[in-house]
Amino acid sequence: MMFGGGGGWRRHGRLDEEDDINGNIYDKEVVKTLLNMFKPYWKSGVFSLIAMLLYSGTVIAIPWLVGRAIDNHVNNPQNSNLNSMVLLIIIVAAFQFVTNQMQIRVMARVSQNVLYSLRVNLFSHLQKLPMSFFNRNQVGRVMSRIQNDVQQLQEFLSIMLITLGDFVSLVGIMAVMLGMNWKLALVTFSVLPTVVVLLVFWQKKARGAFNQTRRTIAGVNAGLEENISGIRVVQSLNRGNANVKKFRQINSANLDANLKAGQLTSALFPSVEMISAVSLALVILVGGLIALSDPGQITAGYLVAFSLYIYRLFEPVRNLAMQYGSLQRAMVAGRRIMEILAEKPEIIESVNAFELNTFDNNIEYKKVSFGYINNEMVLKDIDLKIQKGQKVAFVGETGAGKTTLVSLLVRLYDPKKGKILLDGHDLREISFESLSSCISMVPQEPFLFSETVNENIRYNRLGINEGKIVEAAKLVGADQFISELPDGYKTKIAENGRNLSVGQRQLISFARALASDPKILILDEATANIDTESEMLIQDAIDKLLKQRTSLVIAHRLSTVRNSDWIYVMNDGCVIEQGTHENLLSMKGKYSEMIAYSERDAKGVILYN
Numbered sequence: 001m002m003f004g005g006g007g008g009w010r011r012h013g014r015l016d017e018e019d020d021i022n023g024n025i026y027d028k029e030v031v032k033t034l035l036n037m038f039k040p041y042w043k044s045g046v047f048s049l050i051a052m053l054l055y056s057g058t059v060i061a062i063p064w065l066v067g068r069a070i071d072n073h074v075n076n077p078q079n080s081n082l083n084s085m086v087l088l089i090i091i092v093a094a095f096q097f098v099t100n101q102m103q104i105r106v107m108a109r110v111s112q113n114v115l116y117s118l119r120v121n122l123f124s125h126l127q128k129l130p131m132s133f134f135n136r137n138q139v140g141r142v143m144s145r146i147q148n149d150v151q152q153l154q155e156f157l158s159i160m161l162i163t164l165g166d167f168v169s170l171v172g173i174m175a176v177m178l179g180m181n182w183k184l185a186l187v188t189f190s191v192l193p194t195v196v197v198l199l200v201f202w203q204k205k206a207r208g209a210f211n212q213t214r215r216t217i218a219g220v221n222a223g224l225e226e227n228i229s230g231i232r233v234v235q236s237l238n239r240g241n242a243n244v245k246k247f248r249q250i251n252s253a254n255l256d257a258n259l260k261a262g263q264l265t266s267a268l269f270p271s272v273e274m275i276s277a278v279s280l281a282l283v284i285l286v287g288g289l290i291a292l293s294d295p296g297q298i299t300a301g302y303l304v305a306f307s308l309y310i311y312r313l314f315e316p317v318r319n320l321a322m323q324y325g326s327l328q329r330a331m332v333a334g335r336r337i338m339e340i341l342a343e344k345p346e347i348i349e350s351v352n353a354f355e356l357n358t359f360d361n362n363i364e365y366k367k368v369s370f371g372y373i374n375n376e377m378v379l380k381d382i383d384l385k386i387q388k389g390q391k392v393a394f395v396g397e398t399g400a401g402k403t404t405l406v407s408l409l410v411r412l413y414d415p416k417k418g419k420i421l422l423d424g425h426d427l428r429e430i431s432f433e434s435l436s437s438c439i440s441m442v443p444q445e446p447f448l449f450s451e452t453v454n455e456n457i458r459y460n461r462l463g464i465n466e467g468k469i470v471e472a473a474k475l476v477g478a479d480q481f482i483s484e485l486p487d488g489y490k491t492k493i494a495e496n497g498r499n500l501s502v503g504q505r506q507l508i509s510f511a512r513a514l515a516s517d518p519k520i521l522i523l524d525e526a527t528a529n530i531d532t533e534s535e536m537l538i539q540d541a542i543d544k545l546l547k548q549r550t551s552l553v554i555a556h557r558l559s560t561v562r563n564s565d566w567i568y569v570m571n572d573g574c575v576i577e578q579g580t581h582e583n584l585l586s587m588k589g590k591y592s593e594m595i596a597y598s599e600r601d602a603k604g605v606i607l608y609n
Helices: 028-075 082-128 131-136 139-180 182-189 192-229 231-236 240-293 300-342 402-409 432-438 453-457 466-475 479-483 502-515 532-547 558-562 581-587 590-600
Strands: 362-370 379-387 391-395 417-422 439-442 520-524 550-554 566-571 574-579
Touching (some): 028 082, 082 300, 139 182, 139 300, 182 240, 182 300, 192 231, 192 240, 192 300, 231 240, 379 574, 391 558, 453 466, 466 479, 466 502, 581 590
Parallel strands (some): 391 550
């Protein structure tokens, strides 16, 4: 069944499909959210900040100490304490190494803890989001938010303190240079506008290049995923060589994009180095002229210290330029993650929810209407009552609203109008836990998790023992094929159950539903993917089981429908006929047409398509 969606993120909550990384390097809300997540680790954060400031201090101190050592030795060679100065420089350099390692290691640990919490929060939040969210958004795009965007934030958190340290070092070096000799400092700073122009130009080019690498690698990944997922079709149609040719084209585009991005990156460093060399040459020239006119104003130590500061000055400038793109991508990634976290759960457990320990009476739909999109109702004023122990069937053409109707009973959605009562209690007043323990649903498309057969059967009741698992499997006729698997019930099921047939997957889904011993059982065309022979093998067991339970069955096989206690015929979101098999036949209405169709079918078992 296709569900409603459409529109952009801001209109209907669909995740933005734009993959470009353009954006600001500072987003107040993103930074605020990250800082809140840092709160549990504030002590480590303060420790890293102090280590960063000490490290920046050593970056500024070493050139000054080198200059002092040279001047002391030149002015007083016999009593310059050169050895002591060299030892002091070595000690400061060692301290620089230690503080740098400390800030990086502590910050890395804090960052990983923050990202761990973020992933858990995202996963937990996704468990609570309504089905309407997943109907609107592609699974791959949601996965990208959790994986790729969190990875972008990891990169940001890793360089955040380093970036701050580079900025502190830059400001500190400029202040020291101005304090030492403002004339030489201004000569040095005179080339900075050239650096700024270069970086602006580089960023403009690099942004497009890196966007292109992002788009092309997405194409590569999509091609890989599609071909690996459809490998049976690929091989059966002998499409291997054609697909390789197509993949070469996609991969070639990614190669070209990465080469262009690499060329831009490699061009930045030599350009900044060249500008710093020009700055150094200008300082030596101007410093030499000043020294000639006033020998006492500039010393050899001053020139050496200034030369070292010039090198240190352009290093953080270059680093900040490289980190600009990472900061930009991180802010965009952060906004995307916040879009998911901003999604509000629609199915909410009542604060005063109570436990429904028994089911003694009936299920009642009272004037229930529902639509996936506002003002487009797919269920319209549904009124029906199902007594305890009844086997009720729902029939109708595709799109009549059958699956939607039973989905409301397990609270995948809530009605837009009206209410559903269980023993007289509104479903919205019943706790999630007791509702799930009361009802089990077997969908048309079986989904198995990449766990053992055991774990898949006990998925809804983690506490049940091996005996209950085997009993449920035997009841639906799954025990024989499970026992023949390499490790029996401990066999690991492949992704999407690829190592099992469709029928086997559905039988395990049956066992999963029955193992929880539900009071109400929903079968949503659950035998549609099982061949007639397999269905006949389990039909007796299912009939015995359904006699002891209230059951809602959506079916397209006549044999399943005619044995029901009551049948609802649906069309365009409404119940248009209801009654027993015999009563409905006597009405000569829609149900009779379906029966006539089934009689024209070769085997006489298909009620409708």
